[in-house]
Amino acid sequence: MSKPPSQPVQGKPSSAARVFYFRTTFRNAIYEALKRRGWKETDGDNWDLHWTEREWMSEVFDSIHLSPTQRVNHFRNQRELCRKDLMVKNLKRHKRQLQKEQNPEADAYSFWPLTYVLPGDYALFVEEFKKYPTSFWIMKPVGRAQGKGIFLFKQLKEIAKWKSDSRYNAENKDAETYVVQRYISNPYLVAGRKFDIRLYALVTSYNPLTVWLHRSGFCRFSSTRYSNSATTMQDTTMHLTNVAIQKKSDTYDSETGGKWSLRDLKLYLMSRYGVAVVDRLFNEMEMTIMRCLFSVQNIMMNDKHCFELYGFDVLFDDSFKVYVIEVNASPSMSANTKEDMDLKVGLLSNAFDIVDIEGKMQGNETRVGGFDLIHKGIPIKPNSATSLYTTNLGCDIPDDIVRSSEKTVGSTTNGGTPKEGEEKSKSSRSGSKASIAGRPAFGAGGRSDSRAGRKTLT
Amino acid sequence: MDHTTPQTPVTPSSALLSSLHLDPFLHLSLLHLKKNLIHSPKSTPHTVESIKSAMLELGLTPKIRNLAYSLSCSEKDRKSTPEILQVEQARDDWKQSIYDELLSVCSERGVSIIGPDSAQNKKIRYIFDSEDLFDAIKRIPCSSNMNASLCHNYGLIKLRLSTPDHSALRTKFSELHPCNRQYGMDETFLGSSKFIQHRQEVGVKVLQESYVPISMQYARYGIPAGLRPEIYRVCLNLPRRIGAKEGEYYNSLREKAKNMRYNVVDELFEMDSQTIISNSMSFFPFLENITNVVLAFSRDSWVVQNSTYTAHESIKYEMSDGSTTSIPSSGVQPFKGFVNYIAPLSLVYEDEERIYFTFRGMYSRLWCKLNVISSDSGTLIHLCKTFEDLLLSWDPALFMHLLSVNVAPLSIAFTWIHLAFTNVLETEQLLLLWDRLVGYDDLLLLPVLSAAIFTFRSETLMCTSSAQEVKDILDNNSGRRLKVMPILQAALFGECFK
Numbered sequence: 001m002s003k004p005p006s007q008p009v010q011g012k013p014s015s016a017a018r019v020f021y022f023r024t025t026f027r028n029a030i031y032e033a034l035k036r037r038g039w040k041e042t043d044g045d046n047w048d049l050h051w052t053e054r055e056w057m058s059e060v061f062d063s064i065h066l067s068p069t070q071r072v073n074h075f076r077n078q079r080e081l082c083r084k085d086l087m088v089k090n091l092k093r094h095k096r097q098l099q100k101e102q103n104p105e106a107d108a109y110s111f112w113p114l115t116y117v118l119p120g121d122y123a124l125f126v127e128e129f130k131k132y133p134t135s136f137w138i139m140k141p142v143g144r145a146q147g148k149g150i151f152l153f154k155q156l157k158e159i160a161k162w163k164s165d166s167r168y169n170a171e172n173k174d175a176e177t178y179v180v181q182r183y184i185s186n187p188y189l190v191a192g193r194k195f196d197i198r199l200y201a202l203v204t205s206y207n208p209l210t211v212w213l214h215r216s217g218f219c220r221f222s223s224t225r226y227s228n229s230a231t232t233m234q235d236t237t238m239h240l241t242n243v244a245i246q247k248k249s250d251t252y253d254s255e256t257g258g259k260w261s262l263r264d265l266k267l268y269l270m271s272r273y274g275v276a277v278v279d280r281l282f283n284e285m286e287m288t289i290m291r292c293l294f295s296v297q298n299i300m301m302n303d304k305h306c307f308e309l310y311g312f313d314v315l316f317d318d319s320f321k322v323y324v325i326e327v328n329a330s331p332s333m334s335a336n337t338k339e340d341m342d343l344k345v346g347l348l349s350n351a352f353d354i355v356d357i358e359g360k361m362q363g364n365e366t367r368v369g370g371f372d373l374i375h376k377g378i379p380i381k382p383n384s385a386t387s388l389y390t391t392n393l394g395c396d397i398p399d400d401i402v403r404s405s406e407k408t409v410g411s412t413t414n415g416g417t418p419k420e421g422e423e424k425s426k427s428s429r430s431g432s433k434a435s436i437a438g439r440p441a442f443g444a445g446g447r448s449d450s451r452a453g454r455k456t457l458t
Numbered sequence: 459m460d461h462t463t464p465q466t467p468v469t470p471s472s473a474l475l476s477s478l479h480l481d482p483f484l485h486l487s488l489l490h491l492k493k494n495l496i497h498s499p500k501s502t503p504h505t506v507e508s509i510k511s512a513m514l515e516l517g518l519t520p521k522i523r524n525l526a527y528s529l530s531c532s533e534k535d536r537k538s539t540p541e542i543l544q545v546e547q548a549r550d551d552w553k554q555s556i557y558d559e560l561l562s563v564c565s566e567r568g569v570s571i572i573g574p575d576s577a578q579n580k581k582i583r584y585i586f587d588s589e590d591l592f593d594a595i596k597r598i599p600c601s602s603n604m605n606a607s608l609c610h611n612y613g614l615i616k617l618r619l620s621t622p623d624h625s626a627l628r629t630k631f632s633e634l635h636p637c638n639r640q641y642g643m644d645e646t647f648l649g650s651s652k653f654i655q656h657r658q659e660v661g662v663k664v665l666q667e668s669y670v671p672i673s674m675q676y677a678r679y680g681i682p683a684g685l686r687p688e689i690y691r692v693c694l695n696l697p698r699r700i701g702a703k704e705g706e707y708y709n710s711l712r713e714k715a716k717n718m719r720y721n722v723v724d725e726l727f728e729m730d731s732q733t734i735i736s737n738s739m740s741f742f743p744f745l746e747n748i749t750n751v752v753l754a755f756s757r758d759s760w761v762v763q764n765s766t767y768t769a770h771e772s773i774k775y776e777m778s779d780g781s782t783t784s785i786p787s788s789g790v791q792p793f794k795g796f797v798n799y800i801a802p803l804s805l806v807y808e809d810e811e812r813i814y815f816t817f818r819g820m821y822s823r824l825w826c827k828l829n830v831i832s833s834d835s836g837t838l839i840h841l842c843k844t845f846e847d848l849l850l851s852w853d854p855a856l857f858m859h860l861l862s863v864n865v866a867p868l869s870i871a872f873t874w875i876h877l878a879f880t881n882v883l884e885t886e887q888l889l890l891l892w893d894r895l896v897g898y899d900d901l902l903l904l905p906v907l908s909a910a911i912f913t914f915r916s917e918t919l920m921c922t923s924s925a926q927e928v929k930d931i932l933d934n935n936s937g938r939r940l941k942v943m944p945i946l947q948a949a950l951f952g953e954c955f956k
Contacts, residue, residue: 191743221743264740264805267683267886271806274684275654339739388645388654396886399939 020357024051029333029344036345037352048357054078054329066305071355074329075206075308076301081292082310082329084142084179085117094295109295111288111323114182117142122163125180129156136183136233141176145328147240152183152233183239185228186318190260190268192225196241196325197262199312199393201289202351206302208377211293212354213286214347215370215392218340219260259340266394275388277320283391284322285314290375292324307355309348346370370397520668527670528695531899542617542833548598549831552591553771556791559585560722560773569721571785572775582725587794592872594831595839612857613846614868619833621844624851627906628950633678634894634943635951641680642890642943654682661685668692677897680890680943687806687816693896694819700812708811711754720756720785726792727752734797740885744804751800751814755788758818762789765822767837769829790821790829795873798880799825802888820896827901828876836901838876845871845905852949853913859920865928871908878904882937891942907942910949 021042022034030051034041039049045064050072052061057074066072080086091112098106116125118139129137139159141149153159187194200214224238232238269278289312311331315323333348335341350369353361366373366380372392373380382392389395513519541549563585564571600616622630634640639653657679664676665688673692681689688698696704715724731749735741741748755761762768762784770791772784790796800817807813827837834840849867850857860867874882878901879891894903912919915931922928 191747193743258742259739260743261739264885267889268805270683271687272684272808275658275682384651388651 020049021047022049022051023047025053026051026333029335029341029348032341033345033348033352036349049073049352049355068304069357071305071307071357073306073308075203075306076303077299078308078329080299081296082327084115084140084326085177087292087296087327088112088115088117088179090295090299091292094291108287109291111291111321112181113184113323116180118178118180119163120177126156132182136185138181138183140179140181142179143176150240152239154233184315184317184323187226188316188318188320189226190219190221190265193221193223194226194239194241195219195221195260196313196315197265197285198331199262199285199289199314200331200347201293201310201312202307202354202371203293203310204307204354205304206293206297206300209293209297209375210377211290211373211375212351212368212371213289213374213393214350215262215372215395215397216343217262217393218343219262219265221258221260223258259337262394263396279389279391281316281320281322282389282393284320285316286374286391286393288314288322288324290379292327293375307351309351367392369400524668524670524695539834544598544600545617545831545833545839548594552594552831555594556586557771557773560791564722567722571722571773572718572720572777572783582722582729584726584730584794585791588873588876591793591829591831591838591876592869595842598831598839611846612850612861613843614866615839615843615846617833617839617843619835619840619843621840621847622902624848624950627848627902630900630902631894631898631906631946631950633675633897634946636947638679640943641682641893642887642941643680643947658682658685661689665689665692665698668698670695674897674899677893679897681893683889686889686893687808687812690806690816690896691819693899694816694823696815696819700815704815705811708754708814711757711814712750714757715750715753723756723786723792724753727756727796730792730794731797734795735801738801741801741804744801747810747813748797748800748804750810751817752797754810754814755818755821756786756790756792757788759784759787761818761822762787765789765826767826767830767832767834769826790826795877795881798877802880802885802892805885806889820892823899824895824901825878828878841875841901841905842868842872844902845875845908848905848909849912852909853916856912856916856919859922860928863922863925863928865925867912870929870932871905871912874908874911875901875904879907879937882934883940883942884938887940887942903946906949907946910945911937911940913949914945 020037020039022039023042023044024030024034034049034051048070050056050070052072052074054074057072057076057078061072061074061076080090091109095106095109098109114128116122116128118125136152136154138150138152139162187196189195197217197219199217202212202214204210204212220241222238222241224235226238266278266282269281292312308329309331311328313325313328315325317323333344335344346369350371353368354371361368372382374391382389510519513522561571563582567582596614598615598617600618628635636643641657644650645654645657661676661682662685664672665685667673670692673689677689677693691700692698728749731745731752735745735748762772768789770789772786772789774782775785776782799821800813803813803817807816827834828841830837832839846868857867878895879888883891891903891907895901911932918931919928922931
């Protein structure tokens with residue numbers, strides 16, 4: 001079972017000896033990642049980490065007292081960022097603020113399509129609608145996920161039925177809120193198909209704003225070749241890339257899950273457009289994420305017990321303009337393939353390292369596993385002397401010297417599996433955990449001292 | 459076309475001249491040159507310089523230079539030593555067995571090899587794969603005129619072939635020495651932005667020259683992703699950018715594939731694509747493109763005319779009008795994993811035509827050598843023997859240990875070599891390896907890398923006590939984290955680092 005490391009980390013009190021508890025109702029990658037750390041599950045209140053649902057946050061969080069080391073995985077009012085209508089409201093408000101201050105950054109706040117909240121803004125929407133007679137629009141219920149209830153339309157009469165339904169009446173207090181957005185009809189296509197990109201950002205504090213961005217992510221492809229034609233507008237498998245929708249398609253491939261790694265996308269794009277263009281695109285994706293966070297920075301209820309792992313859904317069009325589709329406070333941690341599971345467990349393990357309930361971090365790290373620290377009060381960029389890129393998004397994740405999740409769990413495999421073998425030889429060579437972004441992945445190369453030593457003997 | 463048929467000696471200059479006449483563009487340009495410069499009544503006494511500049515203007519210079527270069531290479535390629543009898547026999551047997559298998563599958567399904575699809579949706583099985591090829595090679599006995607005791611060696615390849623030793627490899631691959639900055643290694647280091655910029659500038663100049671040997675030399679140090687598409691094309695003696703003619707040619711191949719179906723053969727190619735590509739994390743978006751490329755390839759008689767080696771036997775089929783056609787026209791029969799040679803190019807090129815011509819060029823230069831049974835140096839058997847000899851000399855203790863747990867190292871490395879590491883490395887690393895294969899126009903790095911991986915894993919492998927453990931360690935999935943250049947450099951030049 002779990003074996004505590006034999007030596008305490010330099011300079012920190014040895015909290016390593018005690019057992020850590022988690023509480024969660026989830027049984028997917030979250031559970032897996034926590035078990036692999038050697039943590040134990042509890043139903044009671046003695047947890048160190050509670051991976052909660054949003055409902056728990058709104059119902060219970062306010063009423064309980066937490067100890068200084070306890071952590072929960074949501075901020076109290078995350079919906080300011082994650083509910084479609086509130087996000088747009090906050091983005092617009094922040095933009096207006098920047099414009100008032102005559103801050104040139106305001107111009108960069110154009111990464112969401114024209115959006116209105118219904119039923120409230122219906123009149124405003126109609127006025128705008130008339131200015132774009134050839135556009136398609138997309139309707140999304142704010143409270144639902146997995147693509148449920150989303151549909152596309154071109155003419156107002158197509159939503160007449162929706163509008164006349166008393167459920168959506170503006171006077172009805174319980175009316176379900178929708179956002180209506182101008183549909184991005186020229187998405188960038190790969191092999192003729194539309195895709196969006198899921199990126200993961202970990203926020204450990206809003207004050208100072210501390211953001212870690214994961215280098216990898218994945219592209220979710222639609223299984224049908226894209227077409228702008230009106231006849232296929234209702235084909236959700238062509239236009240909506242949510243996995244839940246794609247799973248229903250005949251051509252859905254359960255082996256790959258229709259997910260393409262961000263690294264492959266980056267390589268594909270670099271072969272076509274060169275490094276500079278692609279770096280700019282990926283940097284723009286990173287900056288867009290940051291701008292979303294800036295917009296809610298001052299209204300989020302910061303709490304040192306809280307952190308949040310966001311799933312950002314972004315898209316770019318054929319002129320490489322980046323759009324944010326939405327932000328998820330509870331990105332799915334279920335996996336439909338082994339690769340997917342590995343990615344998510346790795347991601348979560350890194351996130352738990354960063355949240356650092358165990359007290360192992362030195363505090364000066366800029367990269368933990370696949371996460372890069374991109375903001376801590378001020379933006380943090382890769383060192384231009386070591387890095388080719390202005391963002392590490394989409395770059396290779398170096399093999400780590402130490403992955404604390406694997407270090408605390410005792411060896412369970414027989415014989416030497418390659419991963420363990422590599423880990424052992426690497427950890428014996430270097431004691432440092434902190435890794436500067438851009439450091440060469442020597443661990444993965446062949447130049448191990450023991451090899452060279454052996455060579456001289458033969 | 460059997461490459462062992464002796465050909466009438468052809469001098470380079472006569473070959474050049476006849477080639478010049480065959481290429482319509484060159485022919486017309488030369489006529490134009492003759493008319494306007496040399497025989498024009500208004501021409502001033504012309505110097506070599508003025509002719510040179512006129513040729514440059516017409517775009518003749520790069521074409522002629524590359525033509526001359528490729529002719530000089532093909533001179534070297536011509537075989538000088540006769541084939542070993544046992545190998546020749548094995549090759550004929552191999553070709554025959556594929557041929558027979560194909561025909562028997564056809565008759566099983568009750569279809570003729572060509573013709574409309576009888577809509578048989580019965581599951582089809584591969585007619586052969588890497589393992590079969592491996593078996594065919596393993597069976598080849600040592601030459602009968604050698605003393606039996608001299609034939610004993612620890613490897614599976616019994617043939618006494620001479621393979622390059624360590625110092626020969628270090629000389630051959632001197633560009634890969636760590637003192638030279640290169641891609642796959644140096645772009646990740648401190649101060650790398652200058653290197654990257656420099657590499658980019660040099661690459662652009664190299665492309666302007668469009669001269670085959672210079673591009674190849676450039677490729678040996680690894681190619682930046684943005685330049686790879688064009689550099690590969692130039693190295694394969696294609697114009698850097700695809701032209702309308704090439705597009706038309708490709709479309710005609712696709713038409714052929716649509717109009718006349720090869721039963722069984724097409725099915726096998728499609729199944730290969732379906733099984734491998736749709737399950738591939740990196741290439742699944744390109745399933746349709748890759749399938750189209752492989753089917754077009756099978757219709758292309760250029761392949762059989764221009765490949766250094768013909769790996770398989772085509773089936774000669776008599777058409778209703780009395781003409782005979784080869785099936786497939788390319789002379790390459792479908793086997794499990796064939797699409798792996800195509801897939802990585804889908805991350806390099808934007809569209810099918812571009813993928814097609816580079817793939818075709820790479821097949822005719824490189825991959826055909828991995829699929830032919832021959833004793834020629836640089837082909838599969840020789841590469842396998844090189845692997846065994848290298849591993850034995852680099853790490854004899856490991857070699858013996860593996861034998862003691864009943865694992866012949868070649869049994870694991872064979873697919874790595876046969877499929878050029880497509881089933882092992884992650885794409886970026888694979889392309890960095892392929893850069894060197896294209897740059898050296900040589901497959902020798904495949905056994906070198908294979909042996910290097912074994913020695914890299916030596917510590918863990920020495921602890922194994924069963925064949926299964928060895929297989930787990932050297933499992934293809936574990937290769938996804940491998941970095942090619944550091945491992946190659948350590949293996950080739952490792953003694954420098956004491």
